[in-house]
Amino acid sequence: MNNFEYKNPVKIIFGKGTIPSVKKEIPENAKILMTFGGGSIKKNGVYKQIKEALNGFDFFEFGGIEPNPHYETCMKAIELAKKENITFLLSVGGGSVLDATKFIAAGALYDGDPWDFLSQRYIVNVEKALPIGAVLTLPATGSEMNGNSVITKAATQEKMAFGSPEVMPQFSVLDPECVFSLPDRQVANGVVDAFVHVLEQYLTYPVNSPIQDRFAESILTTLIEEGPKVLADRNDYNAAANFMWSATMALNGLIATGVPQDWATHMIGHELTAFHGIDHGRTLAIVLPGMMNVKRENKKDKILQYGERIWGVSSGNDDEKINKAIEKTIGFFESLGVPTTLPEYDVPEKTIGKITTRFQERKSKLGEKADIDYEQVGEILKDRL
Amino acid sequence: MNNFEYKNPVKIIFGKGTIPSVKKEIPENAKILMTFGGGSIKKNGVYKQIKEALNGFDFFEFGGIEPNPHYETCMKAIELAKKENITFLLSVGGGSVLDATKFIAAGALYDGDPWDFLSQRYIVNVEKALPIGAVLTLPATGSEMNGNSVITKAATQEKMAFGSPEVMPQFSVLDPECVFSLPDRQVANGVVDAFVHVLEQYLTYPVNSPIQDRFAESILTTLIEEGPKVLADRNDYNAAANFMWSATMALNGLIATGVPQDWATHMIGHELTAFHGIDHGRTLAIVLPGMMNVKRENKKDKILQYGERIWGVSSGNDDEKINKAIEKTIGFFESLGVPTTLPEYDVPEKTIGKITTRFQERKSKLGEKADIDYEQVGEILKDRL
Known part of the structure; x- marks a missing residue:
């Protein structure tokens, strides 16, 4: 066995009916930006559960994150997060939404072009990021319990990855019932x-x-x-x-x-x-x-x-x-x-x-x-x- | 599968030659109390490696922690930690030393009798504890990556357990070469x-x-x-x-x-x-x-x-x-x-x-x-x- 270091502080909340527990995991005074994808969460009831659980929180939404999430889309969310002084990101979706949210979390606190984290990986590292919580609706990527993210730049057809402990979710809610509505x-x-x-x-x-x-x-x-x-x-x-x-x-x-x-x-x-x-x-x-x-x-x-x-x-x-x-x-x-x-x-x-x-x-x-x-x-x- | 929550933020540093890495894991201004057992670490070279790595740190020692560590022994360490305003505990030994260190960490910041944590488990909970680092010299108990501890009260021949996320080690160094000198x-x-x-x-x-x-x-x-x-x-x-x-x-x-x-x-x-x-x-x-x-x-x-x-x-x-x-x-x-x-x-x-x-x-x-x-x-x- 080779030498290694391992640390994974992500809190996993697993099981049926666990989605409302996002409420106790997010700081009371947080200004939340909820990120999501094409809108399946509005059909399967997840969106409603989260809106109810977070009733009373200062709450913004950013939907429309595509599969293989685009840099261009993320940059719009970063702009919104900066403008509204967002303090907490809640990713609701599969690995693409979460990967995008990680990029947004790092980009919101970075002065340069956050594409640097991918194009100059290992040279330009994420030093800080907004805290992230995740509600996972699609088992696949493992993004819910790691610090990895893959982003696509549509303009140049480049798909690249970055990683940092700073963008590990603070918590991830895994309700297997989300699988019921997947194609x-x-x-x-x-x-x-x-x-x-x-x-x-x-x-x-x-x-x-x-x-x-x-x-x-x-x-x-x-x-x-x-x-x-x-x-x-x-x-x-x-x-x-x-x-x-x-x-x-x-x-x-x-x-x-x-x-x-x-x-x-x-x-x-x-x-x-x-x-x-x-x-x-x-x-x-x-x-x-x-x-x-x-x-x-x-x-x-x-x-x-x-x-x-x-x-x-x-x-x-x-x-x-x-x-x-x-x-x-x-x-x-x-x-x-x-x-x-x-x-x-x-x-x-x-x-x-x-x-x-x-x-x-x-x-x-x-x-x-x-x-x-x-x-x-x-x-x-x-x-x- | 039942619903569950899981969070384990312990950083594991695993492999040969990793003991000196304690230096980079402990805050520079820490006032360290190193806890250990019967002295095997002085024979197998671990003590020397740690003393060299922590040269320059403000450093106290508390040895003589017995297997199935005694409440009575731990209370002496707690007294020392309070008197010297210790800010970091470094456990060097097996599960017994680490279990004792967890009790000391909790007891040093508790006003009552810390035996409460065991005798009234689930009623009196650990709310804060000194940070702990561990160098594990004996694979067995798993204490290096959890928040559990078992302590024996010699006076009454009682052996009881407590647990808290507060006493999970911040890091644990696992050098398998420590096994070489075990009986x-x-x-x-x-x-x-x-x-x-x-x-x-x-x-x-x-x-x-x-x-x-x-x-x-x-x-x-x-x-x-x-x-x-x-x-x-x-x-x-x-x-x-x-x-x-x-x-x-x-x-x-x-x-x-x-x-x-x-x-x-x-x-x-x-x-x-x-x-x-x-x-x-x-x-x-x-x-x-x-x-x-x-x-x-x-x-x-x-x-x-x-x-x-x-x-x-x-x-x-x-x-x-x-x-x-x-x-x-x-x-x-x-x-x-x-x-x-x-x-x-x-x-x-x-x-x-x-x-x-x-x-x-x-x-x-x-x-x-x-x-x-x-x-x-x-x-x-x-x-x-």
Whole structure:
């Protein structure tokens, strides 16, 4: 196991009927800006519950945050937060709303252009941010229990990430009943997203970390079991709850303690969203099998462990086992209704060139060994044609 | 899964060579009281590392904290902390030193007798406490990542617990190299302690919590694998690290989220320590098999799950499987050199009467269903004669 530091002070409030508890978590004198997305919270009753709970608070609203939230949209919210001297941000929605809220929280207290946090990551760090509370309506990204955020600049079709302990939510309310009103597509995307989050922290190389490995496998197994149950019966509370808790545990830093991490699948997937607007989870379902195939030597030991412990793959030589693990993974994604090849999303081959050019320009290498260059990015994507 | 709240802000600093990092975690102007035990830290180099790291700090020492730390000892430290206006407590040792430090932290800012926190638990709560940092030298209790503490009043032979978020360490440094100098007995006790911590949160009744169950099983399996490795080769860094992280994860609240908890084994075990001074871990090894046997109906589903997933027990009827799971558990403890019956510790039968009288007087019922009365405590202990 590698040395590590771990601290996660997010307070989780989990369970049915917990949404009104936002009231006791927000300072009484707070001037709140509630952020939300396209308006689903007005249909599923969440908006009403929050308005009732926060009756009497000084309260502003900022709706219309899109999936893969835009820098341009966030800047409008920052302007509002500054103008109204907002002191607390309440994110009500899925990972996109929360990611946007993190950017708004940092941007509201920053004098420069907050895009610096992304374009100059690790050079320009978030030093302060407005406090954030979250009501999560869509299990997927894990944003409710971490300090990460991904923002898209529409003007330049760039999708980039930043992270800071300063933008970790002070609390996150997770009511699994929010899952009841989700469309199939969002459930399926969420299962895939959480699944690939785990694999980005697991499918690397062994460092003798049995607790972390088994926790990761616990989450994978639970997603495989519970995801289809949620799809089959949206009112199955237990399945919704187990899915929701899985997605949170998949990316709260715990399974990353002391182990190498990859994240190349995400980095490449972000480009597919940036160029073609493909749902985030779906981009991961496309890229991951290519990553496993092209990096089968680097990741051999962990892919074999994954195949055996998660899918019961035990016969054949190593290459055959790896092929079988990839097949099983593809089969799982497809069983959720998520296609895994580029043509199924009408992505033309020339997009691959555009993406590799970007990585070539950035000069950064990807993967747990920083050995995936732009040419290998191309190989991985060609594997998915 | 039941509703729950979870917040654990303890910063973990894990790995070899991390002890000097205490320096960057303690406020520069702090007036530190370092607490420690019988002096092993002066033999294994930990004391020297800390003195060097904290060179220049305003620094007091309080040594001699005993295993199952005494109220009477802690009160002396509280007196010192008050007299010297200590602002930061640094616990250097195992769970006993840290538990004592938590009591000192709360007591130093309390006007009454801090025994109130234990004798009137849930009525008199800790409202403030001195900040605590910890350097853990012995994996076992999990105290490094929770707000729990167990203190013994020597005068009355009472061993009781209290808990508060106020006494959670601000940081805990976990250097697995500290394990290298531990005697067999402390390693074995630590493995048993962590193992039973997991079972107190797992061997109850099912509430459809696959993530929590699998995390618990992950820790149990890892302790079964790594514990014997640590005993066999004290310089096996990976085994030490995995053991240490297992013990922390066993009692940081995570596997308790949304599930019932028991803790009767601990409550009964505390009495064996109070009356006979038996090491804490060893009392658990005595009581747990009796608990499993007597509560086999209440705990049936989870004992069967435990037997199958941890020990591969799959044949026979339910009672036979439960017997096998108990046998396997006893066999594991004994393989570590930890006896599991009362006579092996020279505990006379009349002690059982003394213990049941105490529970009769307290009128509290134990267990996840609060259905273990003093008579059943007697049954459980008689099972271990």
